[in-house]
Amino acid sequence: MLIPHSETDAAYVIRTAASEGKTLALCGGNTRSGFGNAVEAAETVSSRGLTGIVDYDPGEMVMTVRAGTPAAEVEAALAQNRQMMAFEPMDHRGIMATTGEPTIGGVFAANVSGPRRLIAGAARDSLLGIRFVNGSGEIIRAGGRVMKNVTGLDLVKLLAGSFGTLGFLTEVTFRVLPVPPSIETIVIADLDDEQATNAMAAAMALPVEVSAAAHLPPTVRHHFLDGALPGSAATVLRLEGLSASVAVRAEKLAAVMQAFGSVTRLGMEESKTLWREISDVKPYAGIAEKPLWRVSVAPTTGHRLVAALRLEAGIDAFYDWQGGLVWMRMEAEPEAALVREQIHILGTGHATLMRAPAAMRPETPAFEPLPAAIAALSARVKQKLDPVGIFSPGRMG
Amino acid sequence: MSEAIQFLPPRPSVLARRDTIISDLLDLLPPECVVHEARALVPFETDAFISYRRLPLAVVLPKNTAQVAAVMKYCHRAGIPVVPRGAGTSLSGGAIPQEDAIVLGLSRMSRIIELDYANRTATVQAGVTNLSISEAVATDGFFYAPDPSSQLACTIGGNIGMNSGGAHCLKYGVTTNNLLGVKMVLVDGTVIELGGKHLDAAGYDLLGLVCGSEGQLGIVTEATVRLIAKPEGARPVLFGFDTSEEAGSCVADIIGSGIIPVAIEFMDKPAIEICEAFAKAGYPLDVGALLIVEVEGSEAEMDATLASIVEIARRHGVKTVRECQSATEAALIWKGRKSAFGATGRIADYICMDGTVPLGKLSYVLEETSKIVERFGLRVANVFHAGDGNMHPLILFNANDPEEAAKAEEAGNEILKLCVDAGGCLTGEHGVGIEKRDLMRHQYSDAELAQQMTVRAAFDEGWLLNPSKVFPLEGRA
Numbered sequence: 033m034l035i036p037h038s039e040t041d042a043a044y045v046i047r048t049a050a051s052e053g054k055t056l057a058l059c060g061g062n063t064r065s066g067f068g069n070a071v072e073a074a075e076t077v078s079s080r081g082l083t084g085i086v087d088y089d090p091g092e093m094v095m096t097v098r099a100g101t102p103a104a105e106v107e108a109a110l111a112q113n114r115q116m117m118a119f120e121p122m123d124h125r126g127i128m129a130t131t132g133e134p135t136i137g138g139v140f141a142a143n144v145s146g147p148r149r150l151i152a153g154a155a156r157d158s159l160l161g162i163r164f165v166n167g168s169g170e171i172i173r174a175g176g177r178v179m180k181n182v183t184g185l186d187l188v189k190l191l192a193g194s195f196g197t198l199g200f201l202t203e204v205t206f207r208v209l210p211v212p213p214s215i216e217t218i219v220i221a222d223l224d225d226e227q228a229t230n231a232m233a234a235a236m237a238l239p240v241e242v243s244a245a246a247h248l249p250p251t252v253r254h255h256f257l258d259g260a261l262p263g264s265a266a267t268v269l270r271l272e273g274l275s276a277s278v279a280v281r282a283e284k285l286a287a288v289m290q291a292f293g294s295v296t297r298l299g300m301e302e303s304k305t306l307w308r309e310i311s312d313v314k315p316y317a318g319i320a321e322k323p324l325w326r327v328s329v330a331p332t333t334g335h336r337l338v339a340a341l342r343l344e345a346g347i348d349a350f351y352d353w354q355g356g357l358v359w360m361r362m363e364a365e366p367e368a369a370l371v372r373e374q375i376h377i378l379g380t381g382h383a384t385l386m387r388a389p390a391a392m393r394p395e396t397p398a399f400e401p402l403p404a405a406i407a408a409l410s411a412r413v414k415q416k417l418d419p420v421g422i423f424s425p426g427r428m429g
Numbered sequence: 430m431s432e433a434i435q436f437l438p439p440r441p442s443v444l445a446r447r448d449t450i451i452s453d454l455l456d457l458l459p460p461e462c463v464v465h466e467a468r469a470l471v472p473f474e475t476d477a478f479i480s481y482r483r484l485p486l487a488v489v490l491p492k493n494t495a496q497v498a499a500v501m502k503y504c505h506r507a508g509i510p511v512v513p514r515g516a517g518t519s520l521s522g523g524a525i526p527q528e529d530a531i532v533l534g535l536s537r538m539s540r541i542i543e544l545d546y547a548n549r550t551a552t553v554q555a556g557v558t559n560l561s562i563s564e565a566v567a568t569d570g571f572f573y574a575p576d577p578s579s580q581l582a583c584t585i586g587g588n589i590g591m592n593s594g595g596a597h598c599l600k601y602g603v604t605t606n607n608l609l610g611v612k613m614v615l616v617d618g619t620v621i622e623l624g625g626k627h628l629d630a631a632g633y634d635l636l637g638l639v640c641g642s643e644g645q646l647g648i649v650t651e652a653t654v655r656l657i658a659k660p661e662g663a664r665p666v667l668f669g670f671d672t673s674e675e676a677g678s679c680v681a682d683i684i685g686s687g688i689i690p691v692a693i694e695f696m697d698k699p700a701i702e703i704c705e706a707f708a709k710a711g712y713p714l715d716v717g718a719l720l721i722v723e724v725e726g727s728e729a730e731m732d733a734t735l736a737s738i739v740e741i742a743r744r745h746g747v748k749t750v751r752e753c754q755s756a757t758e759a760a761l762i763w764k765g766r767k768s769a770f771g772a773t774g775r776i777a778d779y780i781c782m783d784g785t786v787p788l789g790k791l792s793y794v795l796e797e798t799s800k801i802v803e804r805f806g807l808r809v810a811n812v813f814h815a816g817d818g819n820m821h822p823l824i825l826f827n828a829n830d831p832e833e834a835a836k837a838e839e840a841g842n843e844i845l846k847l848c849v850d851a852g853g854c855l856t857g858e859h860g861v862g863i864e865k866r867d868l869m870r871h872q873y874s875d876a877e878l879a880q881q882m883t884v885r886a887a888f889d890e891g892w893l894l895n896p897s898k899v900f901p902l903e904g905r906a
Contacts, residue, residue: 185885188637194633331547414633
């Protein structure tokens with residue numbers, strides 16, 4: 033593995049590889065290397081040698097960090113100033129059974145978001161600027177340090193979620209937000225998936241600023257808070273902000289939600305644990321053998337997809353993002369064709385295979401196959417950033 | 430006004446075929462959708478960047494995506510440039526045509542297609558105005574967050590082209606953060622759909638790339654946007670300070686304290702006087718700088734948040750604090766702010782800059798801006814979104830005096846360079862257009878500009894889409 037210790041070195045390594053036509057697998061801490069299709073490359077280049085916070089002024093709510101900095105170090109520095117990454121990045125080590133340190137570059141390269149994505153946007157929405165090395169070995173800056181910027185094409189968004197196939201990130205600048213001083217969770221017990229979807233939609237339509245909405249069916253509920261959630265299924269809604277404000281909003285939300293089922297409330301510490309466990313997909317962590325899907329659909333479609341699939345395959349599922357993010361574990365085969373067909377019957381969306389037994393992976397495209405016109409366009413875009421095609425070949429193909 | 434900004438020379442082969450092209454367009458579209466008589470073309474010769482104007486070859490006003498696709502397919506084959514147009518409110522010349530171009534106006538595609546409250550989305554045609562989305566969903570308790578000052582007229586298609594912001598994006602983000610999907614026609618007439626009602630689209634973030642691309646990557650014909658539950662109440666409060674420095678450091682402290690108001694707007698003395706004379710909004714006239722801070726939520730929440738903000742403002746020597754007592758008063762406060770450009774236009778000609786700077790540099794950039802403008806013997810009024818560092822100095826001048834006009838343009842360029850050198854950027858929400866095109870080399874290296882242009886070429890290799898904009902004309906690939 034090549035570990036450049038400066039951006040200049042990284043550019044040299046990549047320029048040399050490009051001139052030789054040598055392929056490179058790009059990574060950070062390698063905790064998400066199972067993402068996407070298998071990469072066949074002559075060499076691996078990691079950003080883990082590019083570390084350190086470059087610039088951080090809490091009053092500006094902006095941080096600039098070298099890409100290989102451990103995400104934990106970033107979170108600790110922010111926490112010292114009572115700030116955080118609004119998109120609440122999940123930790124993939126549990127479900128992908130990997131070890132090591134996730135890097136901040138990896139968070140953005142995989143556009144990793146958690147429960148608050150529902151109202152605060154994804155990683156790509158917080159990312160303001162980047163430095164990266166393109167496939168010709170040139171150092172390119174895009175975006176900047178300010179939150180409003182329409183100066184030229186938004187290559188920042190393009191690189192976010194490109195999984196190391198378009199450029200080697202060396203530095204990221206992102207917006208941060210204050211940590212809410214108070215958190216509370218409203219729990220509605222014993223709803224089925226459809227009732228829960230209706231309850232979550234009703235909650236999001238109220239002027240109470242629900243910051244996360246998840247539904248934990250009976251098969252997964254006991255994995256959370258060591259089984260302390262009441263009832264058989266739990267629909268959970270999070271409120272955050274100044275404590276006086278959270279108290280007022282919690283009263284209002286609880287009053288409306290009583291029409292759906294019996295309501296209890298969780299305080300600050302339990303809420304923190306619960307949403308961390310939801311974010312990190314705790315029920316499906318550790319058991320690396322069974323195939324796991326991450327499905328992104330319109331919020332009201334999630335439960336219908338699961339119901340339709342249950343008629344044909346053994347699956348277990350729970351929902352985040354008001355029902356629009358479905359974590360789905362298959363009992364046997366990934367059933368990719370079935371899953372993807374059902375998504376398109378029900379509306380818009382896509383499925384990403386997060387893990388599967390080694391034998392099944394080569395037969396299953398990890399990412400949603402794109403319509404021909406968009407696939408052709410994406411291939412042209414890739415060719416413009418990585419003309420020789422040396423970056424992480426195969427991963428998104 | 431002198432023409433400091435060049436356009437691409439018209440393609441003679443296109444000009445020579447004018448009659449054939451118009452007759453071909455009439456074959457493709459119903460007659461009422463094709464504008465070609467010289468007099469009828471005049472309304473399309475410029476946008477809100479009125480110093481520059483060009484008569485287009487023709488204007489087409491298609492009624493649906495299929496018609497847009499037919500026009501694009503034809504223009505692509507025939508090598509005719511296309512300039513997309515929403516409401517023509519661009520402040521950077523983004524919709525100004527050129528003599529060999531067809532203007533593709535989306536004004537007839539102004540239908541709201543679907544409101545889906547359970548998924549909190551609105552799907553609309555690109556010619557729908559920004560404000561009409563919020564109006565359509567208001568009685569059901571929702572709104573669409575980005576709110577550019579021109580929201581009464583400007584279209585969603587134009588908002589996507591410029592990644593428009595507005596006063597309230599401090600909390601809710603700009604267009605790109607509120608856009609879930611588009612239907613779009615590529616340069617060769619292919620129709621694609623990016624994203625949808627789900628939150629994260631598959632594959633590369635082409636939606637993110639398209640947003641803010643100033644009509645250079647394709648023609649957006651439909652958009653799916655995020656709706657948000659309307660807060661119970663919103664309350665703007667006026668804070669008057671003796672100096673801009675005090676107001677600037679107060680902004681930094683509010684943000685630093687962990688409070689994110691929905692909006693923090695800044696006005697300096699000239700801007701206060703201009704807006705007050707126009708809107709009678711009740712702005713204090715005995716202060717040197719004014720902040721409009723808006724908070725939202727229930728009465729109890731707003732009281733609590735405002736108490737904290739007032740305390741911070743007192744530490745910065747605030748002179749006047751005025752809470753409004755009624756919805757009418759609140760509306761007046763915003764009317765004053767949102768009519769700032771129009772009100773300025775009544776007393777002088779002006780050009781409006783749009784640079785964004787890091788919050789810590791606000792006071793410094795304000796001070797330097799005054800010095801630059803003074804050096805050119807001109808006046809400036811500052812009114813801008815302080816919470817996100819997006820500055821809007823209005824440089825006042827007399828357009829009938831060519832020398833003064835040239836000075837205004839020069840002063841503007843210096844201010845924008847100042848913003849870039851302070852760690853900011855040339856444009857926060859108005860777009861590069863033609864106005865800032867030739868300053869792009871001040872912000873980007875040759876390799877960086879070349880990279881953006883090659884990515885652009887993945888969509889439009891022949892430079893047919895809005896070709897005179899964004900990228901300097903020299904050194905194009």
